[in-house]
Amino acid sequence: MPNYRRLFIENSYVFITVVTNKRMPLLIDNVELLRKSFKHAILTYKFDLFACAILPDHMHLIIIPEKIEEYPKIIRAIKYNFTQKFNAGGIAIPPYANNQSTTGLPSGKKQKIWQNRYFEHTIRDETDLNNHLDYIHYNPIKHGYVKAVKDWEFSSFDNFVKMKNYDESWGSCEDVKHIETLEYD
Numbered sequence: 746m747p748n749y750r751r752l753f754i755e756n757s758y759v760f761i762t763v764v765t766n767k768r769m770p771l772l773i774d775n776v777e778l779l780r781k782s783f784k785h786a787i788l789t790y791k792f793d794l795f796a797c798a799i800l801p802d803h804m805h806l807i808i809i810p811e812k813i814e815e816y817p818k819i820i821r822a823i824k825y826n827f828t829q830k831f832n833a834g835g836i837a838i839p840p841y842a843n844n845q846s847t848t849g850l851p852s853g854k855k856q857k858i859w860q861n862r863y864f865e866h867t868i869r870d871e872t873d874l875n876n877h878l879d880y881i882h883y884n885p886i887k888h889g890y891v892k893a894v895k896d897w898e899f900s901s902f903d904n905f906v907k908m909k910n911y912d913e914s915w916g917s918c919e920d921v922k923h924i925e926t927l928e929y930d
Contacts, residue, residue: 751865758867759813760865760877761805765858782830791812793808794808807878828856831858893914
């Protein structure tokens with residue numbers, strides 16, 4: 746088994762991709778639970794959620810941890826909180842996810858929600874940050890969920906438009922050619 750080492754550079758942005766187990770499409774149907782899981786993690790570990798895109802079976806994040814060595818704990822806290830609440834029952838499972846009802850799992854049955862590992866990348870400079878922001882915000886188009894970036898409500902794109910980092914029509918013309926060559930999954 747290879748020795749996996751994470752890079753911890755203080756005051757860094759960290760790009761993270763977290764995927765559900767067997768790519769079960771349950772995040773959008775349970776987005777409120779996911780939001781609560783983020784809020785719970787922020788109370789325990791101080792970090793800013795700089796950018797994100799939540800898709801049915803995975804999410805892309807850029808976080809800025811107050812203590813860089815805590816970002817694995819941040820991801821663990823989000824996944825743990827979501828899993829605990831999900832398995833407590835009454836959470837929406839789309840009928841196509843596991844041939845389950847939409848009202849949750851049978852009492853006492855535990856569901857593995859997440860893949861064991863996640864992808865992470867420490868952002869090295871402004872170009873790297875901009876490439877990852879573009880990748881995150883374009884991802885719903887890449888996966889065929891929408892035709893325009895502005896139409897995906899489960900991302901931070903609107904916040905970046907309000908801050909004038911993106912034009913509202915971004916992602917629908919030549920400005921995305923370079924994104925199609927990026928692979929951060």
